[in-house]
Amino acid sequence: MEVELKEMLDDLQSLRQSLSDPSLHASVDKLQSRVDHLIHLAKSVPVRRTKVKDMSAEVVDSNPYSRLMALQRMGIVENYERIREFSVAIVGIGGVGSVAAEMLTRCGIGRLLLYDYDKVELANMNRLFFRPEQVGMTKTDAAVQTLSDINPDVVLESYTLNITTVQGFETFMSSLKNKTFCPIKEGSGVDLVLSCVDNYEARMVVNQACNELNQTWMESGVSEDAVSGHIQLLIPGETACFACAPPLVVASGVDERTLKREGVCAASLPTTMGVVAGLLVQNTLKFLLKFGHVSPYLGYSSLKDYFPTMAMKPNPQCSNAACLERQKEYILAKPARDAAEKAKMEAEAAAVAADVPLHDDNEWNISVLDDSEMESTGATSSGITADALPDGLTRELPIADDFQKPPTSGATDNAINDLEELRRQLEALNAD
Amino acid sequence: MEGWDPNTKSTLTQIPLLTTKAGPRDGASWTQRLKEEYRALIAYTQMNKSKDNDWFRISAANPEGTRWTGKCWYVHNLLKYEFDLQFDIPVTYPATAPELELPELDGKTQKMYRGGKICLTVHFKPLWAKNCPRFGIAHALCLGLAPWLAAEIPILVDSGMIKHKDDATTSNES
Numbered sequence: 001m002e003v004e005l006k007e008m009l010d011d012l013q014s015l016r017q018s019l020s021d022p023s024l025h026a027s028v029d030k031l032q033s034r035v036d037h038l039i040h041l042a043k044s045v046p047v048r049r050t051k052v053k054d055m056s057a058e059v060v061d062s063n064p065y066s067r068l069m070a071l072q073r074m075g076i077v078e079n080y081e082r083i084r085e086f087s088v089a090i091v092g093i094g095g096v097g098s099v100a101a102e103m104l105t106r107c108g109i110g111r112l113l114l115y116d117y118d119k120v121e122l123a124n125m126n127r128l129f130f131r132p133e134q135v136g137m138t139k140t141d142a143a144v145q146t147l148s149d150i151n152p153d154v155v156l157e158s159y160t161l162n163i164t165t166v167q168g169f170e171t172f173m174s175s176l177k178n179k180t181f182c183p184i185k186e187g188s189g190v191d192l193v194l195s196c197v198d199n200y201e202a203r204m205v206v207n208q209a210c211n212e213l214n215q216t217w218m219e220s221g222v223s224e225d226a227v228s229g230h231i232q233l234l235i236p237g238e239t240a241c242f243a244c245a246p247p248l249v250v251a252s253g254v255d256e257r258t259l260k261r262e263g264v265c266a267a268s269l270p271t272t273m274g275v276v277a278g279l280l281v282q283n284t285l286k287f288l289l290k291f292g293h294v295s296p297y298l299g300y301s302s303l304k305d306y307f308p309t310m311a312m313k314p315n316p317q318c319s320n321a322a323c324l325e326r327q328k329e330y331i332l333a334k335p336a337r338d339a340a341e342k343a344k345m346e347a348e349a350a351a352v353a354a355d356v357p358l359h360d361d362n363e364w365n366i367s368v369l370d371d372s373e374m375e376s377t378g379a380t381s382s383g384i385t386a387d388a389l390p391d392g393l394t395r396e397l398p399i400a401d402d403f404q405k406p407p408t409s410g411a412t413d414n415a416i417n418d419l420e421e422l423r424r425q426l427e428a429l430n431a432d
Numbered sequence: 433m434e435g436w437d438p439n440t441k442s443t444l445t446q447i448p449l450l451t452t453k454a455g456p457r458d459g460a461s462w463t464q465r466l467k468e469e470y471r472a473l474i475a476y477t478q479m480n481k482s483k484d485n486d487w488f489r490i491s492a493a494n495p496e497g498t499r500w501t502g503k504c505w506y507v508h509n510l511l512k513y514e515f516d517l518q519f520d521i522p523v524t525y526p527a528t529a530p531e532l533e534l535p536e537l538d539g540k541t542q543k544m545y546r547g548g549k550i551c552l553t554v555h556f557k558p559l560w561a562k563n564c565p566r567f568g569i570a571h572a573l574c575l576g577l578a579p580w581l582a583a584e585i586p587i588l589v590d591s592g593m594i595k596h597k598d599d600a601t602t603s604n605e606s
Binding site: 201 | 456457463466467470471473474477478481489490491492496498502520521522523524527528529531542546557564
């Protein structure tokens with residue numbers, strides 16, 4: 001377009017010179033200035049950048065990755081470019097998920113899988129990412145539109161479906177298993193699943209899929225009152241799964257007449273959502289690129305700016321069968337894990353031993369023991385598992401019984417036991 | 433259960449409880465669970481009819497029994513208001529309850545999620561979670577949908593959000 005305009009300008013110039021009547025010069029000048037203005041406008045029209053083959057660390061204005069590659073020079077990340085090998089699945093493209101997707105896109109993640117069944121609404125505009133002109137589009141389509149503009153290097157896959165239905169779940173599982181992006185990768189086809197959904201049912205579904213696939217995932221959430229949130233790392237078998245510690249179930253005795261009409265509309269703030277998305281993607285980057293400490297759980301309470309962290313062990317009585325299987329596998333793999341740990345310690349110790357001792361003489365034979373060392377020697381000498389308490393301590397509550405097995409059905413089987421017959425009976429009742 | 437009216441309570445105790453903890457992906461155990469669902473639904477429907485309190489029709493919309501469709505109705509000021517009822521059995525069933533949908537009321541009340549899913553969070557979900565796997569579809573209708581209709585329909589009618597079908601036709605004709 002620019003070339004065309006330039007030619008037009010030249011034509012106008014030659015026309016001006018060939019004109020004998022000077023009274024027409026003014027209008028030709030006017031035309032020329034208009035074309036000049038058009039050339040200026042054409043320059044500011046957004047141009048999609050082309051794909052980049054390799055991430056460069058070169059510090060120039062035109063390099064989209066110079067600031068990210070600088071993480072290597074600063075000694076934070078060993079090999080930043082590895083990020084292009086990773087696939088991350090984001091379930092729920094709402095206030096947290098869409099922002100997390102944008103952050104990962106700007107970081108140059110290899111592939112993003114996006115799942116949502118909802119559409120963009122004007123009511124979403126108090127949060128980040130989506131724009132008013134995208135109202136009516138599916139959230140996945142709108143996200144792909146924006147993200148592919150921001151960074152065409154990222155491979156984007158969008159799935160407009162509800163993962164809690166049987167059919168949606170099958171598609172969800174097979175998309176996570178698909179390994180065409182990185183065939184040499186072990187396990188599933190993605191490196192991490194991020195759950196950014198807003199309800200318990202969908203979280204339980206992500207939990208189910210990840211337990212079955214032995215897939216590490218991170219959960220995120222923002223409270224209904226919009227002033228607190230959390231992120232949590234879930235490694236099947238190693239840490240608590242989402243079903244291990246069910247939410248506090250309080251049977252709230254409500255009379256149907258007292259049901260309040262406050263509506264189900266939850267509050268939301270772009271700030272809290274942005275903070276939680278930031279915490280989630282920071283933890284994701286640390287996990288994928290192996291730097292710093294990956295938080296097992298990080299809470300955010302904005303009213304007091306309190307950030308609690310904690311770790312949760314899996315529940316041996318978890319109601320999720322796949323979780324129990326992963327727990328068994330994790331325990332079986334303990335010797336291998338211990339050996340790896342020991343080898344690492346020895347390598348570190350060898351490096352330390354090369355240094356000169358801190359004190360030349362030790363008149364009183366003082367030695368320093370690590371707390372964890374004492375613990376582990378104590379545990380192995382008595383040969384009891386970690387459940388055992390030290391001498392002098394007793395448990396306040398009795399040890400829990402085995403998880404109650406469902407009573408074997410057989411008593412009820414005397415009744416009609418044919419599905420078709422039962423279906424017909426219900427239909428007969430329905431027909432009245 | 434304290435706080436529930438004695439009528440609902442006594443009805444609930446008469447719906448057979450379920451025993452098999454199985455979801456739609458569990459093969460033969462799901463078939464077993466489905467039979468128990470049918471038994472509970474048959475007992476509940478019979479009970480409603482005998483008490484002259486018949487208020488819903490529901491049947492499986494596919495052979496696997498993972499999608500259910502039907503009708504439910506509520507009588508307010510001697511007028512009957514009827515709505516389509518539908519829901520899917522979630523893959524994590526029975527750990528999570530089915531999300532009951534009244535698509536015709538979508539967008540008409542705040543107490544509803546997108547697609548006409550009625551809000552069950554406060555009055556029903558905790559009860560369901562505590563009673564897993566003993567509660568089934570019949571219990572969800574009795575403790576989830578019935579109280580929702582009782583609380584919402586009178587307000588929707590009084591505020592003019594929904595009209596009785598006779599009123600709607602007469603106003604169209606005039």
